[in-house]
Amino acid sequence: MFFSRKSSKPSALLQCAVDYLSNYFVVDKDEVLPWCAENQGTITVTFPFVNQSQWPFIEAGLTEALNNKNLSAGLSFKTSIHSGQTTKPPVTNIRNIIAVASGKGGVGKSTTSINLAFALMQEGARVGILDADIYGPSVPIMLGNTGERPATADNKHMQPLQAHGMVANSIGYLVPAEDAAIWRGPMASKALSQIINETLWPVLDYLIVDMPPGTGDIQLTMAQQVPLTAAVVVTTPQDLAIADAQKGIAMFNKVNIPVLGLVENMSFYQCTECGHKDYVFAKDGGNLLAERYNLPLLGALPLDVRIREHAGSGEPLLVSEPDSPLSDVYREMARAVSFELATTVPVAADQGRNIKGDPIAFNPLTDS
Numbered sequence: 001m002f003f004s005r006k007s008s009k010p011s012a013l014l015q016c017a018v019d020y021l022s023n024y025f026v027v028d029k030d031e032v033l034p035w036c037a038e039n040q041g042t043i044t045v046t047f048p049f050v051n052q053s054q055w056p057f058i059e060a061g062l063t064e065a066l067n068n069k070n071l072s073a074g075l076s077f078k079t080s081i082h083s084g085q086t087t088k089p090p091v092t093n094i095r096n097i098i099a100v101a102s103g104k105g106g107v108g109k110s111t112t113s114i115n116l117a118f119a120l121m122q123e124g125a126r127v128g129i130l131d132a133d134i135y136g137p138s139v140p141i142m143l144g145n146t147g148e149r150p151a152t153a154d155n156k157h158m159q160p161l162q163a164h165g166m167v168a169n170s171i172g173y174l175v176p177a178e179d180a181a182i183w184r185g186p187m188a189s190k191a192l193s194q195i196i197n198e199t200l201w202p203v204l205d206y207l208i209v210d211m212p213p214g215t216g217d218i219q220l221t222m223a224q225q226v227p228l229t230a231a232v233v234v235t236t237p238q239d240l241a242i243a244d245a246q247k248g249i250a251m252f253n254k255v256n257i258p259v260l261g262l263v264e265n266m267s268f269y270q271c272t273e274c275g276h277k278d279y280v281f282a283k284d285g286g287n288l289l290a291e292r293y294n295l296p297l298l299g300a301l302p303l304d305v306r307i308r309e310h311a312g313s314g315e316p317l318l319v320s321e322p323d324s325p326l327s328d329v330y331r332e333m334a335r336a337v338s339f340e341l342a343t344t345v346p347v348a349a350d351q352g353r354n355i356k357g358d359p360i361a362f363n364p365l366t367d368s
C-alpha cells in the first residue's frame, strides 16, 4: 500500500525512512514524506533533486537504520525534477533555467557553468548549456567544437550541438565574437530570447545559462527577458570581486529571481606535494558574503591548473577525469544547487505542460 496523508499513520518502515532522510538532508519530515512510498515491502524514494552518486551511501545508512529497528525492506531510488515557478511562461521542454552570473569578468563564471552542467548530468539530470556571454563566448572552446554550427531544417529553428552527452548552444556558434561584443542592451537581450526560444531543446531538467559578466543594463534586461527559475552567483574571495558579487545578488533581487547561493572560485591553492592550503586572495570572503545575504555557499573551488587546462582543451574536467577529487567538488556543488532549487523555489503550478518530448535524437548519458 502507498502511504497517503489521509491514512492514519505511516507504517514503521516508512516512518523509519522518513526519519532517516529528514536527518540526512536536514529537512522537515513533512517535506520528506512525499518523497517516500512503500509497496509490498519495498520503499521507493523519489528525490526531487539530483544526487545519484550518493545513493549507495544513503542505501547503506537507511538499511542500518532499519536493521536497528529490526526492520528490513527493499530499497529503490529515483529522481524526478520538478519545474520551479517562473514569472514568465516556460520554454518548451525545459523544466528549469539557471543563470550563472558574476559581478565582474574573469572570476571563473564560464568554467563554473560548464563544470556545473556536467556535474548535474553525472548526478542524474538531463542538462543543456546556453552560452549567453556576448563579450567572450567560451562554451564552444570548452566543449571543443568551435568550428561547428547548429543545423536547421526550416531556417527558423536550430538544433543544439551535442558534445559528451550534453546539448549546447552559444552566441559563439552563431555570430563572430567581434560583432556580438559591440551589441547594445536591446540587441543582446533580444538575441538571448531568440537563441533560447528558437533552439530545439530536448527535454531538460536544467538549462544552465552562462551570463555575460557584470550587472549593467544588458545583464538586467537579459535576466528579465528569459524565464529564469533561479540564479547562482560566482565570486572570488578578494574584496573587489565580493563587492561586485553583491551587485549581482542585488540585480537578481530587483527582478525577483531567487539566488540559490554563491560559488567561491579560486578559493585557495592546495600544494600538490604536501597538501597545504594557501588562501591566495583572501580567506572566507565567500562565506562572509553568504552569511550577510543569508545564502548558502554552494561550493568552494580551488585554484588549480587542471581546471584551467581542461577549460581550454575542449575536454571538460568532469568528462576526462570523472573520478578525480576535483570532479567530486563540482558534483558536491551540483547537488547543492539542485537541492536548493528543489527545496526553496516553489513548484510551478502548470507542472509538465511545457514538456512536449524530444524534437531531436538525444541520448544523454543519464539514460544509459
Ligand SMILES: Nc1ncnc2c1ncn2[C@@H]1O[C@H](COP(=O)(O)OP(=O)(O)OP(=O)(O)O)[C@@H](O)[C@H]1O
Pocket: 102, 104, 105, 106, 107, 108, 109, 110, 111, 112, 133, 136, 138, 212, 213, 265, 266, 301, 302, 303, 304, 305, 307, 308, 309, 311, 312
Ligand atoms: N578554479 C580555477 N583554477 C584555475 N584556473 C581557473 C579556475 N577557474 C577559472 N580558471 C581560469 O581563469 C580564466 C577565466 O575563467 P572563465 O573564463 O571561466 O571566467 P569568466 O568569469 O567566465 O570570464 P569572462 O568574464 O571572460 O566571462 C580561464 O583561463 C579559466 O581557465
